[in-house]
Amino acid sequence: MAAGLSAGDAVEAVAERCRARVLDHLSVGGWTVAWGGIVGVDGQRVLVVGDADGAYIGHARAAGWPVEGDDLVVFRGREAVCLPQPSSTTDITAGAVTSVVVVGRGDGPRVPLNTGQVVEALVAVTVRSWKPPADVLRACVELVGGADGYRVPAPS
Secondary structure, eight states, X not given: OOTTOOHHHHHHXXXXXXXXXXXXXXXXXXXXXXXXXXXXXXXXXXXXXXXXXXXXXXXXXXXXXXXXXXXXXXEETTEEEEOOOTTOOSOOXXXXXXXXXXXXXXXXXXXXXXXXXXXXXXXXXXXXXSSOHHHHHHHHHHHHTXXXXXXXXXXX
């Protein structure tokens, strides 16, 4: 640590380094990491990506839907799990996702997405790692290949 850091800056630096180590460890174990969250809707696990400002997941939380996480999703094969957060409103579990919601701009209705569009959206939010791009693509296809996908506008 550099001398002269404030206490807050030191805590932030340590947290950033710890997070990087955890992500490296997961990657070595064959896991892929993406920015996103998982919400429970009607007993189904829905992967949410593209919700940069957290409006969609915040809306889900306010509506009483169980939110497993709203920061990072870690996946390998057909299993996905969220990085636990204090804001999680349900137990963290590993399992398949049945649908993918891609939060977008605009006011239009929910639009169905094909598998290629869902995979493209997931690849776009993966956290960079040492894995070759083909391995990241393969992991994304394996996770969401059989899931329904939708683009929805961000709640206002």
